[in-house]
Amino acid sequence: MLALRLTLESFRFAWQALKSNLLRTILSLLGVTVGIFAIIAVFAVVDSLEANVRQSMNFVGDKVIYVDKWPWVFDPKFPWWKFFNRPVPTVREYRLLQKTLGENSKGVAIFATNSGNTFKAGSNSMSGGLLQGVTYDFRKISDVPVMEGRYFTPQEIESARGVAVVGHEVAKNLFPNGSALGKVLKARGQRFVVIGVMEKAGKNVLGITGNDNNCIIPFGMFTKMFALNTGGMTGVTPSIGVKGSDADPGLLDLEYELKGVLRNIRGLKPRAEDNFSLNRPEMLANAISKLFSIIGVAGAVIGSFAMLVGGFGIANIMFVSVKERTNIIGIQKSLGAKNYFILFQFLFEAIFLCLLGGAAGIFLVFLITLIPQDSLPLTLSAANITLGLTVSVVIGMLAGIIPAVLASNLDPVIAIRSK
Template identity: 45%
Template sequence: MLLYLRLLNESFRFAINALRNNKLRTLLSLLGVTIGIFSIIAVLAAVDSLDRKIAKDLSSLDKNTIYLMRFSFGPSEIPKWKREQFPNVKYDEYINLKRTLTNTDQVGFQLFVANETLKYDSKTVSDVNIVPSSYEMGDIDGLVFEKGRFYNEAESNSGTAVIVLGYDIADGLFGSSDPIGKNLRLYGQRFTVIGVMEKQGAGFFGDSNDTSVYLPANFLRRMYGDNDAMTPVIVLKPEKGIDMDAYKAEVSYKLRSIRGMKAGEMDNFFINVLSGFTDFIDGIIGQMNVVGWIISGFSLLVGGFGIANIMFVSVKERTNLIGIQKSLGAKNKFILFQFLFEAVILSVIGGLIGLFLVWIIALVLSKALDFEFVLGMGNVLLGTGLAALIGLISGILPAISAANLDPVEAIRTGM
């Protein structure tokens, strides 16, 4: 054990001397490893950060949540012209499904509408995401409140002019004053603020409850009716532990019955399961990982050749020293491990520089983009391990050539 510690110490000193004595050569040789480790760990850190962000954004939602509507979340085999003929889901269908579906925790109704402008006295907030919905969406979306509450069933059914504000909207209109009970204007009408949601932060998909407001869907239905400017969706939250295939079959059967569709007739609606959407996103992220590994692999290959080159030069420069060590009784494995350790240490130094650059960039981007880039310990260990592996592979041939030197010839060559 002491022998290997001494080897490690000597190899570390030789590696540091190589950095000191041949700064430019060593820097250029380590550049490939640094870029390779930087590329791989940067991609993995970005993907991990995206995964965490998606998990955080969807943590309040059940992955089995179903969005029943005329559009599909993902690619569809149904021709576009056919999909465009699908009718919107209706409020009456939401009421019917809520009454007849089994194994269902919540059924909600929501409208997708254009962004609007909110006004309070002389203050105005533009481009606000409006979420007209039934009262169940507060629980389905897992809304958390800083102040006040969500609207209740009676307010939802009657279309009462009440509104729930996102954190940024409330801050922009009311500042430090309490918005609960205050009136603001939207759609030319006066709404009473009954709740303010907790700050969420930027969402992965560019959306956020911070810049959204919730109001009863029936308020807009009473004003405008069920026109094509609003896209409705029925949101179903099934009970936990049920057979999702059987549940989707029941949903399909019930909606087809409501619409009076004949047997063999193609569904004119889509049953979008949130887990399918997240699987689609996971697939994209997985492809990003693969592409990142391929691109970074070329940098690591160049870095490996750089380490091998500097080690061959190191063997040539220390041929005389190797001959003296062997003539004094040093065994081949001592010389072998000495150069292997040196190659690994040089490579790890390059890898650590790459990791340091990732860490710096992660800090800068986290502050600049309001997005938390995380360099996890797992990625740090992976980067260090990869660097050590590259050094080990690159140093094998130079180390073997050094270990196999004849001591007499080595001393004579160095004279």
């Protein structure tokens, strides 16, 4: 109870001191406000940017391992020509993986993509479209958000029928006056009946339009239109995606099994190097995290200079406050006030001043997040709010500890005689 009473008394003295010098208080906390605003604004932008980039990469799927010729993240120690001489994934390997992989796999799909296509429907056309040939389990590998209509049936995939699931922009440009379902579009001379329309994705911070410009067709039809790469420089290179199980959170079991099956399929000897790459979305996510952590550290260093200026300003004001109230300190000590009571009184004043400045800086960041942003919506997380307030308390303690110690060690007789 005594500690609580002393704390409340110290808080009351600090509050009265701040109110009695309102203009000085406001000017003092401006430095802390600017510093906290700079730091938290940088972290908010970095966090929002990282979240937006990760969301932009949803097309690569979650809990998926991709079998490719090339790795997504290159090892500088590995000779490039060894990557170049690797074989590309084939339909035969896809079929064998489908039959061989056990319960660690929830789906296997082979797919290939060709860009820069022109789609036509009657007198309407659209250039720059993306044609994507997929097998049935592709929707397990990647996000295919069908808004209207349906996805492919296994029979449509196996028989390579001329059907398509199109993106929002494709449907809008080719069929502006009604629903695209059941309508016919042409791509590279082939006719496709639209059976599904995907949700609008819009442009993200990377400029990627998601599935908006896509036209997804059965893989068999795709191979009739484009020659697949068989290991050289020409043709479209397919990829194989394998969906992992929730019971294998790190996908380690699936990776070991997949590596063993692929080595067996390709007839690799026990000591031979892998001639394939097993890529995961986490590779890109880790690279992005490293990049944004560097940006965050750089922003924090820049913001810390503003906090340093604010801290010096608070310390200066606290020294002035001690000088002005020396007589009052002497009276308090002569009436029995302990040293720690005087110390807490000034230390709380410094911390409270910094907390006010920090809260004002966080509030300014919150106001910025309310501004509508299509490409990069900003969010202020609870972690950043906690960080801002914690930094404010630490700065208050560092800025106020020396003036508080000096005030608590004043001789009461000398302090009373001061003017």
